[in-house]
Amino acid sequence: MPASACPIVLHGYWRSSAAYRVRIALALKGITYRQVCLNMLQGEHLHADYRKIAPFGLIPMLEIDGLRLQQSLAIIEYLEERYPRAPLLPSEPAARARVRALAQLLACEIHPLNNLRVLKRLRARHGADDALVGQWYRHWCEEGLGALEAALASSQGTYAMGDAPSLFECCLVPQLYNARRYHVDLEPFPRLRELDAACARLPAFVEAAPQRQPDAPTTP
């Protein structure tokens, strides 16, 4: 089937962390999809046409099984329930709770404070310059990653929860990609860097990376 006829469509943006999470999950599960790229810097996700199909006005949105799903963690939970191959959650409730909590520490405590619309408002309404925006970004990032590192320092294994990446790694890798862009010093987080490096060796993470997306700027 040519990609253009693929019924699974991810509406995303190459640098959106939340879209990146979903790209990783799709790739890990071997689900073929095509992409519709919206330029978030130009506010294309706020256009009326997009809001008609994605009323939250947020990226990503996944068209699958005749549905239009929003919110990256909800999308990945759906994929997990409908496409159980390459599971992203352990089978046992206590371990599932732990993976979800680790993922939510990233998705609820770090990322929401540091996304584009928030940094924009800090500049527009609070007079923040590049330096202050950078401090804001790094503060929440370092605080959250510190808590994660503490929670994971005693964990063993190639990945946080065993011998395969989970929902947590789907969130961690985009967060660290983003942290590097904002010059967060990752030195104090050796376990997180180790997990990130393990993921970087997997084809699913390679193909989901921002620079590999069709809307990424081409570098000579």
Next chain:
Amino acid sequence: MPASACPIVLHGYWRSSAAYRVRIALALKGITYRQVCLNMLQGEHLHADYRKIAPFGLIPMLEIDGLRLQQSLAIIEYLEERYPRAPLLPSEPAARARVRALAQLLACEIHPLNNLRVLKRLRARHGADDALVGQWYRHWCEEGLGALEAALASSQGTYAMGDAPSLFECCLVPQLYNARRYHVDLEPFPRLRELDAACARLPAFVEAAPQRQPDAPTTP
């Protein structure tokens, strides 16, 4: 069994929205628990003793089944898996994805921007006064509630997903409680107010309310 011997312990704070979500879920499922109250205004959740048992340093933390669970949505998913009575998620994957997405719009897009530590930092590092903090709060709240109202306007039924409250209502009611504190005009959100009012008639929501908690200030 006297409450003091109850093996299920919620570490919370009367006004924490995330703890409030978990209290609602516990009450809806009829799970008996006791509370350990931490005074967030005095930073008790940041003390070393608490971080030893809750490394994220966040409220709530639930001790249950010999585990220590963090992150409100992960806690509620755990309760759902282990205590399936009074289900908080539908059984069908598409409907589950919808409930989770609605809950995450609150938990990932509104609440993280408006919690105590963020408002504190706006004051301390960005010179925000009461007026600017209030505008910040209301901006994210109104934007998020607007998206929710649009997504739910065509929904029927007493609750968002049918004839019983779900994970979504566990998040909505604390968010609206909080919004009222910050003088958000809820007039533009009739469907959300209707759902909130339906929940307010249920004993589980009544007993989970902030003013009913042991650490709430007593009013004469």
